[in-house]
Amino acid sequence: MTARLTQNPPPAITNVAGVTSSSPGTCAPAGTPLPCTAQAVVTVPAGGGAAVVPVPINNRWMLWLMALLLAGAAAVVRSRRPI
Structure with a gap:
């Protein structure tokens, strides 16, 4: 991940994410190939x-x-464990 901060940012920022797989498949919901x-x-x-x-x-x-x-979360977890 790379981020660049400036005093005068652009009016819009586009975040793009990509996924690949070693097994065959399609992308949902469009059904396009990987x-x-x-x-x-x-x-x-x-x-x-x-x-x-x-x-x-x-x-x-x-x-x-x-x-x-x-302490409350620890007490809840401890009370749910079987003896």
Whole structure:
């Protein structure tokens, strides 16, 4: 994957993905022969989009919440295991 960031992005960015296979097949839904490709166009808003919002990773309450969620998930997994 290669990405190039600039201060003045183009008005639209096209993302293209391709799939190949060593076995014979066709691409769905069109039924075309391999390799399969798909693309998606993303429109870039003028001015670069919304303002940057900080992520509260160093917030003490957020760390406690993450610890509680992890402990809860571990308890659920442990309770579902047969003895």
